[in-house]
Amino acid sequence: MRATAAVAIGVGATAAVVVASLVQAAGDTPIAAALTAAVPAEYQTLIEEAGNTCPEVSPNLLAALLRQESGFNSRAKSPVGAQGIAQFMPSTWESHGIDGNSDGKRDIWDPEDAIPSSAKYLCTLAQDVKDVPGDKQSNMLAAYNAGSGAVRKYGGVPPYKETQNYVRTINAASKGGGSGKTVTAQQSTAALAAARKMLNQPYSWGGGNAEGPSTGICCSPNGSSGTDIRGFDCSGLTLYAYAQVGIDLPRTAAQQYAASQTIAAKDARPGDLVFYGNSAASIHHVGIFVGDGVILDAPRPGEHVRFSPVYNMTDLYAVARPKQNTNKEI
Template sequence: MQIKSKWMYGVSAIVALSFVFFPRDIFANSLAEDQQKLAQLQSEKATVEQQVQSDAAKELALKNAIATFDNSIHTVELQIETNHVRMASLRAQEHQLGVQLAQNQQELETDQNELAQIVRSEYEDGNVSYLEVLFNATSFTDFLSRLYDLSVVSKTQNQVVQSVKTLQQAIVDKQNEVKASEQQVAQIEAQLQALQATDEALKGEKQHNLAVVEADIQSGKKQQGLLESQIQLTQSDIQAIQAATQAAEQQESNPQYVQQQQAALVPADPNSIIGYAEQFLGTPYVWGGTSPSGFDCSGFTQYVFAHFGVYISRTSEEQFAAGVPVSQNDLQPGDLVFFSTYAPGASHVGIYIGNGLMIDSQDMGVSIDSVFNSYWGPKYIGARRYITH
C-alpha cells in the first residue's frame, strides 16, 4: 500500500479492481462482517440517541428548576428589601420617641420651675416652704387665701406631672413596641437570608448538573455524528461488496477471460523467488518504500517479482485485481496472499512460502508470519498467482 488516507479510493477500487477474482466465500465473509458491523453501529447509534434524548429531558428539567430558584431568589430579595425599609422606619420611630421623651422631661421641669416661681413671686422673694407661706399669714382670711392658692398650685403641678408621666409611659410603651417589632423584623431578616443562601446553593448545584448534562449532550451529538459517518461508510462497503460479488460472478463465469489471465502467467522458480525474498528479512518497513532501504508490503512483492522479470502493479489493490485467483486449498509457494486490514479490499499483501506461512513487509519490517494465525487469518481475503510452476 502507498497512501493510507485514500479510504474512499479503496471503496471504489473494490468494484473496479480489487475484487475481480474475489472468491464467493470471501465475499460472503466480508459481507457478513460488514453487516454485523453495521448492525452494531446502528445499535450503538440508537443507544446514543436514546441517551441524548434522556439528557435533553434532564437539561429541560434542570433549566426549569433553575428558573424556579431564580424566581424564588428574586422574591426573597424583594422581601429583604422591604424588610430593610421597615427596619429603617422602626429605627427612625425609636429615635423620634427618644427625642420626644427628652423633650417631655424638659417641659416637665420647666413647668415645675414656673409654678415654683409663681409661688415665690406671689408671696415674697427667695426660697420658701409651704409652711412658711402659711405661717406668715397676717390674718385668718389671709391664711385661707394662702392655703387656697397653695392647693391650686399643688393641684396644677400634680396635674402637669401626672400628664407628663402618662405621656412618658405611652412613649415608653411605644418604644417597647417598636423594639419588639425590630426584633421580629431581625428574625425575619435572618430567615430570609437563610432562605436566600439555600436557594443560591441549590441553584448552584443545578447549574453544575446542567453544565455536566450539556457537556454530555454535546459529546453524545459528536458521537452520533461519528457513528453516522461510520454507518455511511459501512453501508458503502456493503454496497461495494454486493456489486463486486456480482461482478466477480460474471468474471468467473467467463472462460475466455480466465484463459487470458492464465496465459499471462510468467514462468519462474518459486523457490528462487522465496530464497531471494528471504535475503531482505529484517529490512525496515517504510510507508511507500520500494527499495532495500525500506519496503511497504506491495513495494516488497513488486521488487522481488521484478527481479525475476515478473512485473506486477504497484499497490496491493492493483496486484489483487490481476493474476489468477487461487483458492485457499490450492495455495502454492510463490502465490501472493492478500488481507483486508485498515480499509476495505486488499490493503496488505505477502508472498506465500508454504506450510501456511508467508514472507511480508509489515510494521515490524520484512518477516515471516503465519497466514492463518489469530491476527492475519480473519483478515485473509484471497490469493493470486502470477507465475507458472
C-alpha cells in the first residue's frame, strides 16, 4: 500500500486561489471541467489542464488527491519511499511517469512532470478497474492507493482502513469544492457558542456526533477506549458544533481539514478550525479557534472539553474554515 508523506507546512504558508473558468462549446456542452478548489497559485494551471486528461478525472479531484498525498509539497518523501507532490513510488514512476513539460527528462520531483503524470496514471487505473462493481471514482482512487490488483481482488474498495479513509477523504474534498463558499461569520460564531456549552464534557475516543456527546469506541493509539465514556473526541466536538448551524462535517480531523478551506493565520476568526499534524494525511487533532491565542477542544483521554493555548501542541499545521456544502456521508 502507498503511504502519504509526512511534510510540515506552516499556517498560512500555502497561498490559495479559487478558480472558476468553465469552458463551454456551442450548445452549452462542457468541454473542460472547472477548478473550484483552493490550491497553491503556482499549481493552478497545471491542475486545471491535467485534471481534464480523461473523463474520469476532474481538476477538483486531482487537487484533492494532491492535497491528501503531499499537502502540495513537491519535496515530500514518505517513510516508505513515495516521492514528490503526487507521491509516486520510484517503480511506479518508471512505468507511468511522463515528461510533462517536454524538457527532455522525467523528474519525479518536478510538479510540471508529476502532476500530469498523476492524472495520466489515474486515467490508466480507471481503465484497469472499469469492470469492477461499485462507484467508479472510488475504485479508481482505491487503485491509486492500494493498487488495481487489490481493487479487483475485493470487487471494489479493499477492506484496508487506510485506503477506505483515503477514498472517503478525497471524495469529500473533491465534491466539497462547489462554489468555494465557506461558512459565514455568523455560522462560525454560533458553532463556537454550541461548543462552549459542552465545556467539561469528558473526552471519549470516537465519542460525539451531531446530536451531542456519545459513548465512543476502542481503541486510541495508546490503547484508550471510549466505549464506557460518554463525551467527545476532538473531531466529534467540531462535528457537533457545526451540525448545530446546518453544516455536516466528516468524522475525522483529517477529513474535516480536506472539507475546509485553508486560510492565513492572521485572518482567523472565532469558530474557525485549527488543525495539528505534520501533513494533511497525518492530521491528528482539531480545535475551534476562540481568539487571542486560544482554542476550545477535547484534548486527550483522561481530560475534558476545555480551553487550550493554540500552541499547546508543537505541530500546528493549519487554520481552515468549513465549507458551506460539506457532506458527512460520501
